[in-house]
Amino acid sequence: MLERYEPVIGLEIHAELLTQSKMFCGCRVVDSVTAAPNTAVCPVCLGMPGMLPVINRRAVEFALRVALALGCEIQPHNIFARKNYFYPDLPKGYQISQYELPIGLNGSLDIILSDGVTKRIGIRRVHMEEDTGKLTHLDKGGSLVDYNRSGVPLLEIVSEPDIRSGEEARAYATRIRQILRYLDVNTGDMEKGVLRIEPNISIRPRGDAAFGTRIELKNLNSFRALADGTDFELTRQAELLDSGGRVVQETRGWHDARRETFSQRTKEEAEDYRYFAEPDLPPLLIDTPWIEAVRVALPELPQLKEARYQAQFGLAPYEAAALAEDRAVAEWFDAAAGAGGNPKTLANWILNDLFRLVNERGRSIDAIAASPASLVELLALVERGTVNLTTAREILAEMVDSGRSPATIIESRGLGQISDEAALAALIETIIAENPGPVANYLGGKESLLGWFVGQVMRATRGQGNPAVINELLRKRLKEQQST
Numbered sequence: 001m002l003e004r005y006e007p008v009i010g011l012e013i014h015a016e017l018l019t020q021s022k023m024f025c026g027c028r029v030v031d032s033v034t035a036a037p038n039t040a041v042c043p044v045c046l047g048m049p050g051m052l053p054v055i056n057r058r059a060v061e062f063a064l065r066v067a068l069a070l071g072c073e074i075q076p077h078n079i080f081a082r083k084n085y086f087y088p089d090l091p092k093g094y095q096i097s098q099y100e101l102p103i104g105l106n107g108s109l110d111i112i113l114s115d116g117v118t119k120r121i122g123i124r125r126v127h128m129e130e131d132t133g134k135l136t137h138l139d140k141g142g143s144l145v146d147y148n149r150s151g152v153p154l155l156e157i158v159s160e161p162d163i164r165s166g167e168e169a170r171a172y173a174t175r176i177r178q179i180l181r182y183l184d185v186n187t188g189d190m191e192k193g194v195l196r197i198e199p200n201i202s203i204r205p206r207g208d209a210a211f212g213t214r215i216e217l218k219n220l221n222s223f224r225a226l227a228d229g230t231d232f233e234l235t236r237q238a239e240l241l242d243s244g245g246r247v248v249q250e251t252r253g254w255h256d257a258r259r260e261t262f263s264q265r266t267k268e269e270a271e272d273y274r275y276f277a278e279p280d281l282p283p284l285l286i287d288t289p290w291i292e293a294v295r296v297a298l299p300e301l302p303q304l305k306e307a308r309y310q311a312q313f314g315l316a317p318y319e320a321a322a323l324a325e326d327r328a329v330a331e332w333f334d335a336a337a338g339a340g341g342n343p344k345t346l347a348n349w350i351l352n353d354l355f356r357l358v359n360e361r362g363r364s365i366d367a368i369a370a371s372p373a374s375l376v377e378l379l380a381l382v383e384r385g386t387v388n389l390t391t392a393r394e395i396l397a398e399m400v401d402s403g404r405s406p407a408t409i410i411e412s413r414g415l416g417q418i419s420d421e422a423a424l425a426a427l428i429e430t431i432i433a434e435n436p437g438p439v440a441n442y443l444g445g446k447e448s449l450l451g452w453f454v455g456q457v458m459r460a461t462r463g464q465g466n467p468a469v470i471n472e473l474l475r476k477r478l479k480e481q482q483s484t
């Protein structure tokens, strides 16, 4: 269906900024899902006449972090503008936004596709604005409005139309969310609407330079909805054009249960917001020392961490991505590697055993009692043969809960691995005497039974036997049996 057409997709991402107070007034930013409606409001964010806005410096710093992390050119001279439109969620009748002179321009972001290919997506602009209130439409008619969200600092990140599929849209949006979380400016909680993604989607016959008519897709509350909604829309438009129809410029919604898009609102002509410079705010000047201070304080970003984990530590791409996914996990891993652990072994333990323990406890990795250095200590004990793998897993579970060191746990619980040959040889004697059948089979050529014997001895030591020593002793003892 799509062979004849080229998809052209651009993404607009709105991210609420995690500041304490709102963009232009001192009201607290509250959780718009749990807070009682209209409890964090004042005359400024309610749009009362005569009230004057004041720019939130922290919000500008957060916007700077994002614009720098996305490689944008920072505009030293910022102008806020009034975007005029009438809707009940907008008490002033206009939204204060940035129009001609936004904080960041001409950035880019590299995404990695499922076939491992890296693709660069242009970022047209990053600008600051304020969020609107929230409307709840009632089934019986009428609507409720909550202005807690009115005036919350909002960042809009607009990509170039470089995206070509639902998968690319998803990879781009996932990376943006990850970076926002790394920068501590947004929780990434799409269910709560603090991160909202809206693709503009059109298709054009391959080889054509002119863009086709685009639609704007809304109501996407997950990355899966973004990918599926985008692909659905591409197919719908191709079918429409193939059957001689034309695409209408409109806003469409995504129906999550029916897995299809539906028409919400058609735009007969481009909306006229009658932008003009906000007369109540002076130009916002961002000087070079401020920009450089923010740039220096940026954390190592996830895409750089992934590349470093592969190049420096030899990790597989999926391991590097899993460790870098969350900043707290990546920093925990970095600390453990810095404490002298073997990165490959650490990655294995963190992604398997530690993740399982953390998930079972419903915690995040930075909230557990065990330190990165204590995992390195535990793995050194495994390496030296002081404890075997089964015991090491038990010890790790206790470390996660109590924060005690592996050495202390081993001593207090008597968990040291049994490598004492005399003790193991005695157990082997008993097991051989009690199992004449398997012994005969083994001697008759069924050598795979050796593993079964090792298992019996391990059970007798309650998992504390040293498997390498047991293996060697068993082989030797069974060979003696043969010659008698």
Ligand SMILES: [Zn+2]
Residues within 6 Å of the ligand: 022, 025, 026, 027, 040, 041, 042, 043, 044, 045, 046, 151
């Ligand atoms: Zn307020």
